[in-house]
Amino acid sequence: MTRPGSASRIDAHGSSANSLAGLLDGASETAIVDDWSGARLAEHVEARGRRLFGTDGLGGAIVALPLANTLESLAALLVIGAAGGAALIVSPKAVEAERAACLARGKARLWLSPGEEGGVLRLDGAGLAEPGAVLLSTSGSTGEAKIVARSAESLIDEGERYRLLIGAGEGTRVALAAPVAHAYALGWFAGCLAARWTALPLDPSHLGAIARAVDEDAAWTVMTPAIARLVARRPSHGRGPSPAKGRVMVGAGPVTDDLLNAFAARFGIGLARNYGSTETGAVFSALGSPPPGRIGGPMPGVRHRIVDEAGGPVGDGKTGALEIDLGLGWHAMGDLVMADPAGEIRVLGRAGQAVRRGDTWIATGEVEALLSGFPGVRALRARKAGTRADGDDALALDLWPVDPAQFPVEAFRHHAATRLGAGNRPDRIELHLMLSRGDGGKIAAPRIWRPGPAAVLAEAARGYKRAELLFALHETDVLSRLTEGRSAEDLAEDIGCDAGTLEALLVLAEAHGLVKAGGPVQEEGQGQEPATGVEGLIAFEAAASRGLATREIIARLTARGFSGGETLTSASPHREVYLAAMNGPAAQLRAGFGLRALALSPGARMLEITAGPGLYGERLMARDGSAHAARIAVGPAGDGLGEPLAEGAFDAVVLANALRWPPVADRLCEIVAALGPGGRLLVDDLFFDGTQAGADFALDWLTHGGAAFFTEGELTEHLAGLGLATTGIAVAGIPGARLVLARQGRETGGPHD
Numbered sequence: 001m002t003r004p005g006s007a008s009r010i011d012a013h014g015s016s017a018n019s020l021a022g023l024l025d026g027a028s029e030t031a032i033v034d035d036w037s038g039a040r041l042a043e044h045v046e047a048r049g050r051r052l053f054g055t056d057g058l059g060g061a062i063v064a065l066p067l068a069n070t071l072e073s074l075a076a077l078l079v080i081g082a083a084g085g086a087a088l089i090v091s092p093k094a095v096e097a098e099r100a101a102c103l104a105r106g107k108a109r110l111w112l113s114p115g116e117e118g119g120v121l122r123l124d125g126a127g128l129a130e131p132g133a134v135l136l137s138t139s140g141s142t143g144e145a146k147i148v149a150r151s152a153e154s155l156i157d158e159g160e161r162y163r164l165l166i167g168a169g170e171g172t173r174v175a176l177a178a179p180v181a182h183a184y185a186l187g188w189f190a191g192c193l194a195a196r197w198t199a200l201p202l203d204p205s206h207l208g209a210i211a212r213a214v215d216e217d218a219a220w221t222v223m224t225p226a227i228a229r230l231v232a233r234r235p236s237h238g239r240g241p242s243p244a245k246g247r248v249m250v251g252a253g254p255v256t257d258d259l260l261n262a263f264a265a266r267f268g269i270g271l272a273r274n275y276g277s278t279e280t281g282a283v284f285s286a287l288g289s290p291p292p293g294r295i296g297g298p299m300p301g302v303r304h305r306i307v308d309e310a311g312g313p314v315g316d317g318k319t320g321a322l323e324i325d326l327g328l329g330w331h332a333m334g335d336l337v338m339a340d341p342a343g344e345i346r347v348l349g350r351a352g353q354a355v356r357r358g359d360t361w362i363a364t365g366e367v368e369a370l371l372s373g374f375p376g377v378r379a380l381r382a383r384k385a386g387t388r389a390d391g392d393d394a395l396a397l398d399l400w401p402v403d404p405a406q407f408p409v410e411a412f413r414h415h416a417a418t419r420l421g422a423g424n425r426p427d428r429i430e431l432h433l434m435l436s437r438g439d440g441g442k443i444a445a446p447r448i449w450r451p452g453p454a455a456v457l458a459e460a461a462r463g464y465k466r467a468e469l470l471f472a473l474h475e476t477d478v479l480s481r482l483t484e485g486r487s488a489e490d491l492a493e494d495i496g497c498d499a500g501t502l503e504a505l506l507v508l509a510e511a512h513g514l515v516k517a518g519g520p521v522q523e524e525g526q527g528q529e530p531a532t533g534v535e536g537l538i539a540f541e542a543a544a545s546r547g548l549a550t551r552e553i554i555a556r557l558t559a560r561g562f563s564g565g566e567t568l569t570s571a572s573p574h575r576e577v578y579l580a581a582m583n584g585p586a587a588q589l590r591a592g593f594g595l596r597a598l599a600l601s602p603g604a605r606m607l608e609i610t611a612g613p614g615l616y617g618e619r620l621m622a623r624d625g626s627a628h629a630a631r632i633a634v635g636p637a638g639d640g641l642g643e644p645l646a647e648g649a650f651d652a653v654v655l656a657n658a659l660r661w662p663p664v665a666d667r668l669c670e671i672v673a674a675l676g677p678g679g680r681l682l683v684d685d686l687f688f689d690g691t692q693a694g695a696d697f698a699l700d701w702l703t704h705g706g707a708a709f710f711t712e713g714e715l716t717e718h719l720a721g722l723g724l725a726t727t728g729i730a731v732a733g734i735p736g737a738r739l740v741l742a743r744q745g746r747e748t749g750g751p752h753d
Contacts, residue, residue: 019081019132019152021045023159023193030171031198034071038196044075049083052112052120058085062127062135063120064108067181068092069201072114074180074189077134080112081152086129088147089136091181095690102137106147136183138278148278150183155190157301157326158281162191164300165285168219170196175213175221175246177202177231183278184252188222207231207720214267218246225253226437228271230720232262243268250274251282253442255292256369275347277333283324284345292369295345302326306339316341319361321351336361353384355393357423362395367426370419374412376402376666378718379435381443388427397426398443402718403665403708404431404562431562434688434710464545466512471542473509478502480535485518540581543574548704562707567662568636574704575636582657583612587684590731591615591656594682594739595623597729598652602626605649607674609664610656611635616684635661635705645674656684659715660706672722681724683740687712712738 024045027038036044049057063085067073073092080087088106090099103111107127110120129135132152166172174197178185192199200218202209204227211234213221223231228250244267251274263271270289273296276282283304286296298304306320307313314320322337322345323330336348348354349364356362364382371380378400385396397416401407409429416425436444451457473479477495488506492499509515548566557564568578595616600606603626608617610633617629630650632640641663653671658664664671672681688698688710698710709715716726724742731737 018156019078019084020155020190020193021078021082022152023156023190024078027196028170030196032192032196033074033199033201036071041075041078045078045082048075049079052079053083053085058083058110058131060084060086060128060131061109062086062088062106062125062129063110063112064088064090064103064106064123065112066090066092066094066114068114069176069180069185069203070114071201072116072118074199074201076112076114076118081132081134084131085110086131086133086135086149089134089181089186091137091179097690105137106135134186136181136186136278138183148183150279150281154281154326155187156194158187159190159192159194161282161299161301162188163195165287166191166195166220168195168197172197172220173200173218174198175200175202175210175218177204177210177213177221177223177227178252179204179224182224182252183281184224184274184276185222187276187281205720207234208725214246214248214269215244216246221246221248223248223250224442225250225255225259228255228263229259230717232259232266233721233723234266235723247272249285251276254365254368256372257292258373260289260292275345280324280326280331280333283326283333286344290344293346293348293363293365295347297343297345298324304345305330306337319348322347349382355382355384355395357392360423362393362424364395367395367397367420367424371397371416374415376407377412378402378714379443382426385428394427395425397429398432399429400432400435402668403660403662403706404433405565405567405707406662406666407431407562433562433707435714466514467541467545469505469509469512470514470538471545473505473514474535474538474542478506479515479538482515536577536580536582536584540574540577543577544700544704548574549699553703554699557702562702565703565705565707567706568704570633570636570638572636578636579612583615586731586737587612587615587657590684590737590739591619593729593731594654594684595619597739597741598654598680598682600624600627600652604628604651605676606630606652606654607632607645607650608654608656609634609641609658609671610654611637611658611661612656613637614656616654616656616682634658634664641667645670647673648676648679650674650679651676652680652682654682654684657686659683659685660701660708662706665706665708668718669722672719672724678743681719681742683715683738683742685738685740687715687738712740715740716742 024038024042027042029037029039032038032041063080065076065080065087067077067089077087088108090102094102103123103125107125108123109125109127111123112118112120129149130151134150134155136148136150138146138148174188174192176185176188176199180186180189180201189199191197200213202213207230210221210223210227210231214231228248247269249272255271255273260271263269272288273286273290273294274282275284275295283299283302284295284297285299286294290296303325305313305323307323308320316339319336319338322333322335324333325331334351336351336354338346338348340346346363347365348361353364354361355364367382368380380400381398383396383398385394388394412429476497478491481491481494488503489499492502506515510517553566568574600620602624605628606617606620607630608614610631614631617631620627620629634640635658653674655664675681686697688694701707701710709718712728719726719742726740726742729739729741731739
């Protein structure tokens with residue numbers, strides 16, 4: 001296979017043409033990435049490579065790179081390969097623990113920060129790989145993370161396949177809206193270099209920019225089904241009925257009928273299809289808009305065959321395993337497929353997870369497509385789940401509802417019975433809470449769990465003693481009497497207890513950091529800072545330890561599922577102590593800050609849905625007498641939100657500690673519809689942030705709160721699907737406390753735009 005760029009222009013680095021940067025050789029002034037010409041990018045790659053790595057090059061050293069959809073990141077990728085290094089791709093969305101695990105698995109020696117100001121950091125790894133290679137993280141279908149190495153030659157060959165498939169001329173504009181940290185978009189970038197197309201990297205969260213690319217800016221826009229679903233929900237802002245000017249190809253995930261219909265309704269076009277793997281890159285494609293489950297035919301230069309369990313060929317209409325040959329021998333793709341007489345391939349599911357009933361195979365992807373669109377379901381996945389009593393494979397359906405505790409499972413079973421034949425219906429339905437996706441948008445494989453370090457387990461086992469000591473000091477009024485400093489003898493006489501025992505307990509409390517010992521006399525101005533704002537929280541946690549978050553309740557929750565918790569209501573005996581804990585000084589502070597963030601005009605109409613006394617409405621009315629503030633109390637504060645909300649009735653809606661209380665989460669669509677043009681939604685709540693403190697609060701939601709939207713990311717993704725752009729605002733104080741401001745009808749300026 002011939003390729004442009006047969007000789008390297010960076011020979012001083014000891015590299016060869018076998019790097020993506022080699023495709024820039026002889027590049028013209030045509031823009032190759034954004035408004036940078038190929039010649040300018042080649043000069044930048046050579047100059048920055050020399051500046052960072054000298055003339056000796058990297059010799060196959062593995063360099064970690066946070067690869068975002070930006071010109072700077074893509075240029076940094078080319079720099080590493082041109083200098084003879086191998087790039088370990090780190091997702092720009094990775095949290096610290098995920099980033100550390102990726103670096104350890106990849107054995108990275110260096111970390112390169114993109115951009116002119118970015119530098120190189122030396123890491124602990126000593127890994128080497130083929131110069132010019134790109135190392136990608138994937139969990140495949142196992143749940144165990146691994147590193148897949150793609151040689152530069154493999155990526156260049158994939159780029160050549162795209163060049164021949166699309167057949168577009170130099171300078172054709174290609175918008176990369178799928179994350180380039182994923183193999184799918186990375187292959188398209190190689191195609192842009194090979195064909196001298198203009199790559200337009202777009203932030204996958206900037207939905208407005210992606211929609212504009214489809215409508216008018218790009219000949220092709222590359223995205224995942226998850227992104228396509230969000231973009232299809234974007235308002236057209238007056239665009240006429242004529243189809244969009246560009247075409248769209250989706251890969252790295254299944255396409256459903258409801259997605260095809262939504263995309264056609266919004267843009268007037270269908271979705272071209274792409275199929276491949278992290279190991280091989282793209283190998284099949286359909287340039288039309290085939291039905292769900294169809295992947296078209298082989299791309300140029302790809303041989304394929306469908307074989308039975310013995311490795312023999314199978315005929316059209318028969319099920320077999322798909323294998324492809326890219327010139328290096330036959331490679332199993334791991335999918336069961338079926339071909340029609342025209343050569344179109346239909347994917348039935350992963351070979352290890354495909355479901356067999358008698359002599360037929362169930363296409364799990366088609367089951368997913370037929371059951372999608374049920375109200376309140378964010379995502380679903382059909383999979384093999386062992387063997388039934390009759391010897392056939394069992395079919396399980398994993399569901400990620402908006403609120404698992406309130407999800408109508410029986411109504412969904414009826415939905416499945418009306419949409420699927422008797423032989424294709426799931427044997428069991430399993431509800432899940434936190435939805436994890438890979439960079440390409442696919443639902444991540446189930447994670448593999450193991451016990452933590454023995455020292456951590458031992459510390460947790462002893463941890464209850466510290467809390468019980470605090471609760472005892474609180475309930476005996478010792479803690480509240482220590483504000484100005486007291487001796488044990490003085491306290492004992494005051495509350496009527498044994499002074500020696502109290503002194504011993506205070507010494508132990510000091511070791512736990514619960515109290516501080518001072519001198520016998522406090523000088524003026526040297527008194528201990530009062531422990532204000534936590535008294536209510538301590539009282540509530542003391543109550544929860546006895547009746548809301550006990551080991552018995554957690555065990556019962558495990559046995560019964562999400563509906564096994566005991567949601568606090570206005571009739572709960574713990575109502576008053578909960579309201580006192582959650583509506584103290586910290587909540588007052590957030591309400592003031594949140595109103596400033598809303599920036600409401602005089603006379604604004606605001607609806608506050610709250611599990612508290614209505615702090616936002618009180619503050620708004622005190623500030624602006626012409627404003628109108630309505631309040632609906634939910635959860636422990638009241639049983640409101642029974643009546644439908646009027647559409648377009650409010651300039652702002654505030655959810656103050658209300659997001660997870662039934663039925664708020666399931667009615668978010670209705671709540672958003674209550675906003676008038678340009679209206680704003682403010683969510684004031686706690687979110688699980690991966691910390692121990694955040695996990696403590698999240699356990700409360702499972703046992704006696706609501707199970708919806710544990711993470712801020714899940715909420716912002718859901719709001720983006722409702723057409724709102726979001727901004728998260730951290731609030732000092734309680735860990736995980738956030739203000740999420742969502743705006744309606746914006747076109748530029750921020751994430752999820």
